[in-house]
Amino acid sequence: MERVAVDDVDGRIGPAAMVRGLTEPLGLTDLAMNYYELDPGDSFAYAYHNHEIQEEVFYVIEGTATFETESGDVDVGPDEAVRFGREEFQRGWNRGDERVVAIALGAPLSYGESVTLRYCPECEGETDNDLGRADDEAAVVAHCGRCGVETGRWYRGSMAGEVP
Structure with missing residues (x-):
């Protein structure tokens, strides 16, 4: 058995006020688990995306x-859950005035290939993006996969450059 208090897990850089990964602290091998707190305007993900082999549930x-979906x-x-199947595009937001608190579960643990669609001002449209760390490791940065322009930058607990 593994047990962890969510407040004892360090937050990480993400598109939400608080993202705490529970996968490693719980020793999960077949399931991803994350705790989120979204301030108004925050998102669960860096982009409208899908996962090749992972399905996701948000409680x-x-x-x-x-959640933005294809339909x-x-x-x-509160007390509702939603499931997204493999290769199903989605992105969840807090578009209200109150904080959103949620748990995300993904199985299997591996995503496989993902498509991450973000607006590129240079290409003037939605393009697949690559995510990586800034040179100083203090931020996660998205770059257009077509032209390479930066399309987003996130620091711990911030939504810099995001517009829901």
């Missing part, structure tokens, strides 16, 4: 999360 504890927006409120 909302507090607030209402709005339109879907609101998920």
